[in-house]
Amino acid sequence: MIKLNPKLSQKFSYTLLCFAAILAIAPVILMVFIIIKNGASAISWEFLSSMPKSGMCVGGILPAILGTLSIVSCAIVVTLPVGVCAAIYLNEYAKDNMLTRIIKLAIVNLAGVPSVVYGLFGLGIFVMFLKLGVSIIAGALTLSIMELPVIITTARSSLGSVPYSFREASLSLGVSRWQTIRHVVLPNAIPGILTGAILSIARISGETAPILFTAAAFYVPHLPRSIFDQVMALPYHLYIISTQIPNMPKNIIYGTALVLLMMVLTMSCIAIFARIYFRKRRKW
Amino acid sequence: MVDKIKIENLSCYYNKKCVLESLNLNVVKNEILGVIGPANSGKTTFLRTLNRMNDFDITYSRKGSVYLDGDNIFDIDAENLRRRVGMLFAMPIPLPMSIYDNITYAPKRLGLVTKKVDLENMVESVLRDSSLWDEVKDRLGASAMKMSGGQQQRLCIARVLAINPEVILFDEPCSGLDPISTAKVEELMVELKEKYTIVLVTNNVKQASRVSDRTAFFLMGKLIEVDKTDKLFVSPKEKETEDYITGRFG
Amino acid sequence: MRKVLDFIIEKIIFICGTVSIIFVILIFSFLFKEGFSFFKDFGVLKFIGGHFWYPSSDHASFGILPLIVGSVFVTIGACAIAVPIGVMTALFISEIVPKGIRDILKSLVELMAAIPSVVIGFIGMITLVPLVKSIFNLPTGLTAFSGSIMLAFMAIPTIVTISEDAIRSVPWQYKQGALALGATKWQTLRRIILKAAMPGIIAAVMLGIGRVIGETMAVMMITGNAAHIPHSIFEPVRTMTATIAAEMGETVRGGMHYRSLFAIGLVLFLITFLINFVADLFLGKNKNT
Numbered sequence: 036m037i038k039l040n041p042k043l044s045q046k047f048s049y050t051l052l053c054f055a056a057i058l059a060i061a062p063v064i065l066m067v068f069i070i071i072k073n074g075a076s077a078i079s080w081e082f083l084s085s086m087p088k089s090g091m092c093v094g095g096i097l098p099a100i101l102g103t104l105s106i107v108s109c110a111i112v113v114t115l116p117v118g119v120c121a122a123i124y125l126n127e128y129a130k131d132n133m134l135t136r137i138i139k140l141a142i143v144n145l146a147g148v149p150s151v152v153y154g155l156f157g158l159g160i161f162v163m164f165l166k167l168g169v170s171i172i173a174g175a176l177t178l179s180i181m182e183l184p185v186i187i188t189t190a191r192s193s194l195g196s197v198p199y200s201f202r203e204a205s206l207s208l209g210v211s212r213w214q215t216i217r218h219v220v221l222p223n224a225i226p227g228i229l230t231g232a233i234l235s236i237a238r239i240s241g242e243t244a245p246i247l248f249t250a251a252a253f254y255v256p257h258l259p260r261s262i263f264d265q266v267m268a269l270p271y272h273l274y275i276i277s278t279q280i281p282n283m284p285k286n287i288i289y290g291t292a293l294v295l296l297m298m299v300l301t302m303s304c305i306a307i308f309a310r311i312y313f314r315k316r317r318k319w
Numbered sequence: 320m321v322d323k324i325k326i327e328n329l330s331c332y333y334n335k336k337c338v339l340e341s342l343n344l345n346v347v348k349n350e351i352l353g354v355i356g357p358a359n360s361g362k363t364t365f366l367r368t369l370n371r372m373n374d375f376d377i378t379y380s381r382k383g384s385v386y387l388d389g390d391n392i393f394d395i396d397a398e399n400l401r402r403r404v405g406m407l408f409a410m411p412i413p414l415p416m417s418i419y420d421n422i423t424y425a426p427k428r429l430g431l432v433t434k435k436v437d438l439e440n441m442v443e444s445v446l447r448d449s450s451l452w453d454e455v456k457d458r459l460g461a462s463a464m465k466m467s468g469g470q471q472q473r474l475c476i477a478r479v480l481a482i483n484p485e486v487i488l489f490d491e492p493c494s495g496l497d498p499i500s501t502a503k504v505e506e507l508m509v510e511l512k513e514k515y516t517i518v519l520v521t522n523n524v525k526q527a528s529r530v531s532d533r534t535a536f537f538l539m540g541k542l543i544e545v546d547k548t549d550k551l552f553v554s555p556k557e558k559e560t561e562d563y564i565t566g567r568f569g
Numbered sequence: 570m571r572k573v574l575d576f577i578i579e580k581i582i583f584i585c586g587t588v589s590i591i592f593v594i595l596i597f598s599f600l601f602k603e604g605f606s607f608f609k610d611f612g613v614l615k616f617i618g619g620h621f622w623y624p625s626s627d628h629a630s631f632g633i634l635p636l637i638v639g640s641v642f643v644t645i646g647a648c649a650i651a652v653p654i655g656v657m658t659a660l661f662i663s664e665i666v667p668k669g670i671r672d673i674l675k676s677l678v679e680l681m682a683a684i685p686s687v688v689i690g691f692i693g694m695i696t697l698v699p700l701v702k703s704i705f706n707l708p709t710g711l712t713a714f715s716g717s718i719m720l721a722f723m724a725i726p727t728i729v730t731i732s733e734d735a736i737r738s739v740p741w742q743y744k745q746g747a748l749a750l751g752a753t754k755w756q757t758l759r760r761i762i763l764k765a766a767m768p769g770i771i772a773a774v775m776l777g778i779g780r781v782i783g784e785t786m787a788v789m790m791i792t793g794n795a796a797h798i799p800h801s802i803f804e805p806v807r808t809m810t811a812t813i814a815a816e817m818g819e820t821v822r823g824g825m826h827y828r829s830l831f832a833i834g835l836v837l838f839l840i841t842f843l844i845n846f847v848a849d850l851f852l853g854k855n856k857n858t
Contacts, residue, residue, distance in 0.1 A: 049755065056661040118585075124585060149785065152813075152841075156834075241685025274687050274690075303680050
């Protein structure tokens with residue numbers, strides 16, 4: 036075998052790595068570009084603000100947008116406090132014992148459960164067992180359990196980034212543990228926790244499988260009225276019109292995909308920029 | 320001469336390893352007790368036992384008793400103990416909030432002072448006591464993180480004064496400061512002993528000789544010698560003490 | 570009063586802390602409850618090893634072997650693409666590009682992870698599927714191969730993010746030491762850093778696999794959903810996840826078919842449980858070095 040000049044081999048390998056990075060990122064940018072290019076023409080105020088008509092071939096996607104927003108906001112309202120408390124327990128109170136190890140293992144595994152299995156679970160427990168029916172609340176609860184590990188993990192890392200010395204300073208003044216957490220640790224961890232929450236909202240807005248049997252409906256002639264209503268949801272709507280309805284006008288499908296994509300990407304961008312901003316002006 | 324703190328047969332361990340061995344020592348009311356010794360001699364462990372800050376370390380365990388005004392500190396409520404025995408750390412740790420909020424933080428949480436007027440008066444008085452008032456009176460709302468190191472350490476002193484403690488523990492309070500700031504903090508300690516009892520842990524032998532009334536010398540987890548400062552520095556009884564203060568080791 | 574309040578709050582925090590365990594147990598028991606009653610009626614071996622998935626015919630047969638093979642085909646295909654690209658991208662981002670560009674690329678990767686799987690599925694259906702059909706001259710472009718490609722894009726962000734963490738947590742002294750001995754940057758990267766970061770990279774790959782096995786919507790839209798044992802990756806396949814998602818709507822609640830889908834869910838749950846458990850072991854190993 037010929038031994039390559041190390042300098043040359045470095046140059047070659049770097050090119051290869053660069054090529055791999057392009058291969059990883061470029062197609063996704065291309066996908067986004069295709070959707071924007073084909074979907075932009077469908078976007079109009081009417082498309083965003085009216086009901087679908089004539090078997091969804093004309094009209095807008097308002098009920099789907101509102102449905103997704105209501106499911107997602109219910110989910111985050113449930114999951115955020117529980118997740119933050121769990122993170123506080125793990126980061127501030129938990130000792131290094133068996134229970135803590137089991138909790139960590141449980142979080143890791145919750146994070147890995149396939150989304151469709153969450154859908155099954157939601158169907159079993161919320162729709163059937165608790166008799167909530169196929170409804171916003173059943174879907175939201177399903178999504179909130181699915182998001183729990185993500186919220187816990189991000190909240191925990193933002194709590195962990197608050198220097199230990201702040202806790203010591205507060206505790207040494209005779210302030211109790213909970214008061215220290217409440218008035219010193221939490222205020223400084225809030226930006227990180229909120230960034231994590233926004234990223235979670237973005238992620239669950241695009242989830243389809245968990246709401247498939249718990250909340251989503253093919254078509255609902257009215258806007259969501261209570262949390263016990265079945266609703267249309269944007270990702271499910273996209274799935275339906277792109278696979279189940281033949282001869283669907285292409286620009287409506289692209290338009291729906293664009294709205295969903297923009298919703299998700301805008302929220303993610305906000306979260307990412309917020310994180311950069313808070314990191315820069317962090318006081319310690 | 321009233322004993323404020325009385326330590327009887329105190330031994331401390333980390334992971335079962337002994338770092339402080341059967342210590343017997345007392346701290347007299349309104350004195351500055353200097354504690355000197357090389358690194359790993361158990362000084363900081365000793366100090367953090369006095370306000371039970373070591374309770375948060377799960378590897379830590381101890382035997383023996385410490386009496387504060389006759390009460391065993393391991394029997395009384397730890398949070399109340401820490402209110403009575405304030406602590407200053409090696410590096411100044413202002414909380415990430417304004418100067419004003421740093422001082423009012425603990426009194427508010429503990430419910431010591433609640434009215435706004437009282438809080439304002441209290442802030443002024445502790446800032447005067449820590450000779451910081453003239454420097455910061457116009458910017459009480461500014462972030463404490465933006466002050467200089469010396470100012471931050473004096474703010475931390477003011478913060479401790481605000482909870483009206485009986486004893487103040489200083490854990491090498493000048494190790495991160497320049498000579499001028501150090502002089503100011505030392506001056507302050509001497510003023511404070513009028514009202515408070517002070518334990519000063521330092522690895523700067525000269526600092527102990529400058530400010531403390533009595534000095535204790537720790538080595539490898541044992542108390543070697545404790546005496547009036549001028550006596551200890553002029554004619555130490557033990558050979559190790561002499562070697563350390565004359566700079567032969569440590 | 571203050572003490573009582575503190576006490577109550579700390580109890581609430583403790584309960585929230587253990588809630589993850591409760592959910593894992595709940596998920597398992599709900600899947601197990603339905604799955605177990607299905608196994609009693611149909612038999613585990615016939616279920617796992619059966620070649621035919623005809624859930625709604627008169628002589629219903631619930632063999633999930635074709636579905637398992639379908640999942641495995643798609644997963645292997647996706648990993649064959651995503652692992653090399655992902656690990657190389659992680660190396661590129663963490664060790665080669667300057668810091669400013671690194672942050673931008675990392676944010677881009679994070680945005681990639683946020684793209685909903687229905688959108689990926691839709692784009693795949695419209696662009697990739699016809700392309701695969703015409704290039705390979707197939708009767709349909711809805712194949713395991715097309716599914717693998719699209720799923721690779723969903724696994725790449727996971728693999729990149731976690732490998733990048735692992736690579737960057739290699740102590741800088743290792744690198745300095747090698748460079749001081751006259752090794753080139755690339756030699757250092759390949760011989761030292763890659764080796765030290767290996768446990769983390771393995772964990773990244775496992776979590777990527779977990780993501781692909783559990784992926785539902787994109788797979789359902791692109792792989793053709795034919796429940797038979799495929800002979801090559803250029804045939805339509807149906808995965809376990811897609812089966813659940815596609816058929817749950819048509820089942821009778823509580824019926825045999827309904828319970829069989831829970832049984833599939835149970836199998837998926839156990840597989841991902843195992844994968845994540847092993848990945849976590851590797852991640853723990855990475856932190857100790």
